[in-house]
Amino acid sequence: MSSLRSDFLQYVAQTSPEPIDLTVEKAEGIYLHTPDGRKVIDFISGICVSNVGHGAPEIVEALQAQAAAYLHTMVYGEAVLSPQVRFAQRLAELLGERFGKVFFSNSGADAVEGALKVAKKFTGRSRIVSCWHAYHGSTHGALSVTGNDELKRGYGPLLPEIDFIHFNQFDELAQITEQTAAIIIEPIQGAAGAIVPAEGYLEAVRKRCDEVGALMILDEIQTGFGRTGPLFAFQDYNFEPDILVLAKALGGGMPMGAILTRTEIISVIQKDPILGLISTFGGHPMCCAAGLAALNKLIDDQLMARVPRLEALLHEHLRHPAIVELRGKGLLYAMIFQDYETADRVRVAALERGLLTIGFLSIDNGLRVSPPLTMTDAEMVAACEVVVAACG
Ligand SMILES: Cc1ncc(COP(=O)(O)O)c(C=O)c1O
Secondary structure, three states: OOOHHHHHHHHOOOOOOOOOOOOOOEEEEOEEEOOOOOEEEEOOHHHHOOOOOEOOHHHHHHHHHHHHHOOOOOOOOOOOOHHHHHHHHHHHHHHOHHHOEEEEEOOHHHHHHHHHHHHHHHHOOOEEEEEOOOOOOOOHHHHHOOOOHHHHOOOOOOOOOEEEEOOOOHHHHHHOOOOEEEEEEOOOEOOOOOEOOOOOHHHHHHHHHHHHOOEEEEEOOOOOOOOOOOOOHHHHOOOOOOEEEEOHHHHEOEOOEEEEEOHHHHHHHOOOOOOOOOOOOOOOHHHHHHHHHHHHHHHHOOHHHHHHHHHHHHHHHOOOOOOOEEEEEOOEEEEEOOOHHHHHHHHHHHHHOOEEOOOOOOOOOEEEEOOOOOOOHHHHHHHHHHHHHHHO
């Protein structure tokens, strides 16, 4: 007999041989509701997307108002559309002139692609430096700068002239040279299992870029919008990148990405040739309306102020001998286990007990902790108790 799950397996392209056994009927706050009446704690936020929780009325209302006005009318970057203007203006006001021009894209990988093109055109150079274990997306260019050879197997040839260095290895920064257009780097390596930068490392990257005239592209796709504490992770350190790439929580649950930089840099897409970076759907009015509502909620509800308290609760309550390390920053954490088998056993047991977590792309013995920032103290304690029980 056909069920929604069997139809999913028949008609929807799955991305792994054994997709997780979860059917979502409704999502509200920190919970995913299943058709059989189960309430599952979302401990990953759709991987750092639902930072302001599910079903926020502010976002739903913004989407309804925008849908009533218009959906898509004109390709991105030409006509004046108020949702785009107002969202870009708000981002620019929060970040200042250095990031005062916003190019909206369709996804994180799309933003990475654009940032790489802009860096090459602006510097007139072709080499890109990236980090081992970094993840920057699944399209050809973004995969080329992803530091995980396993993910690339069978998909070559990819982009040439990419130099990989090890995150946190100061001596390897010498590989950023006068031939380098840009380094692309995450402030905290997400897919590698929430690896935080060593003291002074990101500042040293910045210094090296300045020495050789390379641009610093900071991928805050996973770390942005309060995930690690401040609005953007880099604001906790003493440096500023040249280009910021955003996605995930940017759209408040709608699909979009963005490149934020100064006018001088992004202007290269306007001429010689014109239309150097274009997209039919980038900056879709619905996505911009939702994104602005989510950003306003994050700030107005002071959700970022909750992060240190929730992080402290994690350390207090997420303790079990099976968790050999708990690493990360803010609400971007990795629970590290002895091996893949243990991590996967805990993942399955947690889902049975009503909590969703998943693994990381570049390590196999970790599970994600990245719940919505709207979680209450009691919900965080309860979530930790589920994981501890699942550890056995
Ligand atoms: C740090 C980072 N960069 C880029 C991407 C790619 O974003 P998207 O999946 O929207 O293409 C991701 C997605 O997980 C990411 O975590």
